[in-house]
Amino acid sequence: MAQADLIINNGRIIDPANNIDFTGSVAVSNGTIQAVGTDLNIQAARVFDATGCLITPGLIDCHVHCYEHATPLGINPDESCLSRGVTTVVDAGSSGESTFPGLKKFIAEKSHTRVLCFLHIVQHGLASSGCSSGAPGGEIDSLNQVNVEACVKCIEANRDMIVGVKVRLSETIANDGKNEEEAYRRSLEASKRAGVPLMVHHTLSTVPTQSDGKSSTLCCPKDMRTGDIYTHTFHAYKSTILDEKTNTIFPDVLDASKRGVLFDVGHGQGSFSWKVVEICAKANFWPDIIGTDMHTGNNDGPVYDLPLVMSKFLHTGMPLVDIIKATTYTPARAIKWSNSIGSLTVGKTADITVLKIDEVDIDLEDSQSQLRKISKLIKPVAVWKAARRFEITNPKHFPNLYARANNAPEWHKIVIRDEISPNELIPSCDLVEIPPV
Ligand SMILES: [Zn+2]
Numbered sequence: 001m002a003q004a005d006l007i008i009n010n011g012r013i014i015d016p017a018n019n020i021d022f023t024g025s026v027a028v029s030n031g032t033i034q035a036v037g038t039d040l041n042i043q044a045a046r047v048f049d050a051t052g053c054l055i056t057p058g059l060i061d062c063h064v065h066c067y068e069h070a071t072p073l074g075i076n077p078d079e080s081c082l083s084r085g086v087t088t089v090v091d092a093g094s095s096g097e098s099t100f101p102g103l104k105k106f107i108a109e110k111s112h113t114r115v116l117c118f119l120h121i122v123q124h125g126l127a128s129s130g131c132s133s134g135a136p137g138g139e140i141d142s143l144n145q146v147n148v149e150a151c152v153k154c155i156e157a158n159r160d161m162i163v164g165v166k167v168r169l170s171e172t173i174a175n176d177g178k179n180e181e182e183a184y185r186r187s188l189e190a191s192k193r194a195g196v197p198l199m200v201h202h203t204l205s206t207v208p209t210q211s212d213g214k215s216s217t218l219c220c221p222k223d224m225r226t227g228d229i230y231t232h233t234f235h236a237y238k239s240t241i242l243d244e245k246t247n248t249i250f251p252d253v254l255d256a257s258k259r260g261v262l263f264d265v266g267h268g269q270g271s272f273s274w275k276v277v278e279i280c281a282k283a284n285f286w287p288d289i290i291g292t293d294m295h296t297g298n299n300d301g302p303v304y305d306l307p308l309v310m311s312k313f314l315h316t317g318m319p320l321v322d323i324i325k326a327t328t329y330t331p332a333r334a335i336k337w338s339n340s341i342g343s344l345t346v347g348k349t350a351d352i353t354v355l356k357i358d359e360v361d362i363d364l365e366d367s368q369s370q371l372r373k374i375s376k377l378i379k380p381v382a383v384w385k386a387a388r389r390f391e392i393t394n395p396k397h398f399p400n401l402y403a404r405a406n407n408a409p410e411w412h413k414i415v416i417r418d419e420i421s422p423n424e425l426i427p428s429c430d431l432v433e434i435p436p437v
Contacts (some may be wrong), residue, residue: 001041001042001043002027002034002035002041002042002043003029003042003043003044003045004027004028004029004034004035004042004043004044004045005028005029005030005044005045005046005387006027006028006029006044006045006046006047006048006350006384006387007025007026007027007028007040007042007044007046007047007048008025008026008027008028008048008050008055008352008354009025009047009048009049009050009051010023010024010025010049010050010051011023011024011025011026011050011051011052011053011054011055011354012053012054012055013026013036013054013055013056013344014054014055014056014320014321014324015036015056015057015328015329015343015344015345016321016324016325016328016329017057017328017329017332017338017342017343017344017345018036018343018344018345020036020344021321022038023038024036024037024038024039024040025037025038025040025042026055026344026352027040027042027044028350028352028384028387030387031349031350031386031387032346032347032348032349032350032387033344033345033346033347033348033349033350033352034346035346036344036346048354048382050354050381050382052356053354053355053356053381054324054354054355054356054357055344055352055353055354056324056327056328056344056352056353056354056355057328057329057341057342057343057344057351057352057353058085058086058087058088058328058341058351058352058353058383058384058385059085059086059087059088059306059307059327059328059353060086060087060088060089060090060327060328060331060332060341060342061081061086061088061089061090061291061292061294061306061327061331062090062092062229062264062289062291062331062334062335063090063092063199063231063264063265063266063289063291063292063293063294064077064080064081064089064090064091064092064291064292064293064294064295065091065092065094065126065293065294065295065296066080066081066089066091066094066107066111066113066115066294067091067094067095067099067102067103067107067125067126068107069106070094070095070099070102070103070106070127071094071095071125071126071127071128071129072126072128072129072296073094073126073129073295073296073297074094074107074295074296075294075295075296075299077089077107077111077113077115078111078112078113078390079393080294080299080305081113081294081305081306082111082112082113082383082385082390083380083383083390083391083392083393084305084306084307084380084392084393085305085306085307085353085354085355085380085383085392086113086305086306086353086383087113087114087341087351087353087383087384087385088113088114088115088116088337088341088351089113089114089115089116090116090117090118090163090291090331090335091103091107091115091116091117091118092117092118092166092199092201092231092266092291092293093117093118093119093120093121093125093126093166093167093168093199094117094120094125094126095117095119095120095125095126096119096120096121096122096123096124096125096145096151097119097123097147097150097151097153097154098123098124098150099123099124099125099127100117100119100125100154100158100162103115103117104158104161108161112385112388112390113385114341114351114385115161116161116162116163116335116337117161117162117163118162118163118164118165118166118199119151119154119155119162119164119165119166120139120165120166120167121146121147121148121151121165121166121167121183121186121187121190122139122140122145122146122167122183123145123146123147123150123151124139124145125139126139127139129173136172137172137173138168138170138172138173138174139168139173140167140168140173140174140175140179140180140183141173141174141175141179142175142179143179143182143183146179146182146183146186147186148186148189148190148193151165151190151194152190152193152194155190155194155196156194162196163196163197163335163336163337164191164196164197164198164199164229164335165187165190165191165194165196165197165198165199166187166198166199166200166201167183167184167187167198167199167200167201168201169183169184169200169201169202169203169205169207169220169239170201170203170204170205171204171205171206172204174206177205177206180205180206180207181206181207181217181218184200184207184218184220184223185218187200188218188223188224188225191228192225196336197227197228197229197262197334197335198224198225198228198229199228199229199231199264200220200221200224200228200229200230200231201231201232201266202220202221202230202231202232202239203232203235203237203238203239203270203271204237204238204239205220205238205239207219207220207239208220209221209239209240209241209250209252209253210243210250210251210252210253211252219252221252221253221256221261222252222255222256224256224261225259225261226259226260226261227260227261227262227334228261228262229261229262229263229264229289229334230256230261230262230263230264231264231265231266231291231293232264232266232268232270232271232293233263233264233265233266233271233287234265234267234271234272234273234276234277234280234287235270235271235272235273235276235367235414236273236275236276236368236414236415236416236417237270237413237414237415238415240276240415240416241253241276241280242276242279242280242416244415244416247279247416248279248283249279249280249283249285254285257285257288262288262289262330262334263287263288263289264287264288264289264290264291265287265289265290265291265292265293265309265313266291266292266293267291267292267293267298267302267303267309267312267367268292268293268295268297268298268303268367269293269295269297269298269302269303269367269407270367270368270407270410271293271367272302272309272312272366272367273366273367273368273370273414273416273417274312274316274366274370274371274372274418275366275370275416275417275418276416277312277313277316278316279416281316281317281318286313286318286322286326287313287318287326288326288330288334289326289327289330289331289334290306290309290310290313290323290326290327291331292305292306292309294306298367298403300395300396300400300403301365301395301398301399301400301402301403301404302365302366302367302369302399302400302403302404302407304395304398305380305395306327307355307378307379307380308364308377308378308395308398310323310327310378311364311374311376311377311378312364312366312374313326314357314376314378315364315372315374315375315376323378328342328343329342329343330342349386349387350384350386350387351384351385351386352383352384353380353382353383353384354380354381354382354383355378355379355380355381356378356379356381357376357377357378357379358376358377358379359375359376360374360375360376360377361373361375362374362377362398362399363398363399364398364399365398365399365400365403365404365407367407367410368407368408368410368411368414368417369399369404369405369407369408369410369411370411370417370418371399379394380392
C-alpha cells in the first residue's frame with residue numbers, strides 16, 4: 001500500500017481548477033499533493049477526518065492590507081488570514097515603489113502566510129492613508145509621486161512577489177478629484193508596460209462609471225482591459241455600478257464583465273451593501289473574485305474574515321462551487337499564479353483548507369450596518385500551508401455593535417439603501433458568541 005505523510009478523509013472536495021466536486025480524500029507527501037480520489041489505497045502517518053466538511057485548495061484573499069506597523073491600515077496576515085483558512089494574501093497597494101522593500105523584508109519574509117502584492121502607482125503607497133471617506137487628503141493629492149517609470153522598474157525587479165498595479169480613484173484622495181483621471185491614465189500605462197493587471201478602487205469618484213458615449217474622458221470600468229480587476233464592486237456610494245434611478249447595472253459594467261474585466265468584492269469598511277448585492281443577485285451578476293479588503297478598520301467587523309464574506313454571498317444565492325472558485329482558482333489565474341496555487345492538482349504545493357457550513361440564525365451587518373439574518377455560516381476548520389498545519393481562530397462575535405455604531409452614520413451618504421435606518425435597529429441587535437471549532 002502506498003504511503004503518505006497526511007491524508008484528509010471523507011470530505012466534499014471542491015477544486016474548480018480540476019472540475020472536482022465529490023466526496024473523497026486528499027493525500028499529501030513531501031509538501032505536495034500526492035493524490036485526490038474517492039477510494040485512495042494509501043496509508044498515512046497522520047489522518048484528518050473531514051466528515052461533513054468541505055476540502056478546498058488553500059483560500060486566496062486577493063485584496064488585503066497587511067503592511068502592519070508601516071501603514072495605518074495594516075493587519076497581521078497570520079492572525080487575520082492564515083488562521084481563518086487563507087494561505088495566500090495579495091496586499092492591494094499598501095506599498096509603492098519606495099516603500100515596497102519593507103513590505104517584502106518585514107512582512108512577506110516573516111509571515112507564514114504567502115504574501116504577494118499589487119504595487120501602488122504612487123511611490124509612497126498608503127504610508128499615511130486611511131480610508132477615502134474619512135479625513136480629507138490622500139496619496140494622489142500631488143501627481144509628483146505618481147511615477148510610471150519607477151513603478152514599472154520595481155515590478156520588473158520583483159516579479160516573484162509583485163503581481164499587479166493598484167490605484168485608488170476617489171475624489172477626496174486626489175486633490176478634490178483633479179488628479180484622478182491622470183493617475184488612472186498613468187496606472188493603465190504602467191500595468192500595460194509591466195504586463196500585469198491593474199486593480200482599480202472606484203468609489204466616490206469623479207471618473208464616471210457609465211460613459212456618455214461622447215466625451216473623451218476616461219471611464220471606469222470602460223477603459224479597463226481584459227484581466228484588469230475592478231474592486232469595491234458592491235458599494236452603495238456615488239460611483240456605484242448601479243444606475244440609482246432604475247436600480248439596474250450600468251451597461252458599461254456588463255460590457256466590461258463580458259470583455260473579461262474581473263470584478264472583486266473588496267468588502268472593506270465601506271464597500272459591501274446588502275442592497276446592492278441583492279439587486280445584482282437578481283440579475284445573476286456575481287463577483288469573479290471574493291477579496292475582503294481586510295484592514296484595521298474592519299477586521300473586527302464588518303469584514304471579520306474571508307469565510308464570513310463568502311457566507312454573505314452564500315446567503316444571497318451565489319452557488320457554493322462559484323464561491324470556492326472565486327477564492328481559489330480565479331484569483332490564482334488573475335495574478336498569474338495558477339501554476340503554483342489555487343488548486344489541488346497532484347504535484348503542487350499542499351495548500352489545503354477545510355471548511356464547514358454551520359446552520360445558524362444570526363444577524364449580519366453590511367458596511368453601513370444594514371442587517372440580514374443569515375442561516376448558513378462558512379467556518380474554517382483546518383488549514384495547511386505547504387503541508388504545514390496552522391491553528392484556526394474565530395472572530396469574537398458577530399455582529400460587532402461597536403463597528404456597527406461607527407459605520408451607521410455612513411448610511412446617509414449611500415445612494416442605494418434599505419428603507420429603515422440602521423440607527424433604529426442597533427439597540428435591538430444581540431451579540432452572538434461564536435463557539436470555537
Ligand atoms: Zn483596499
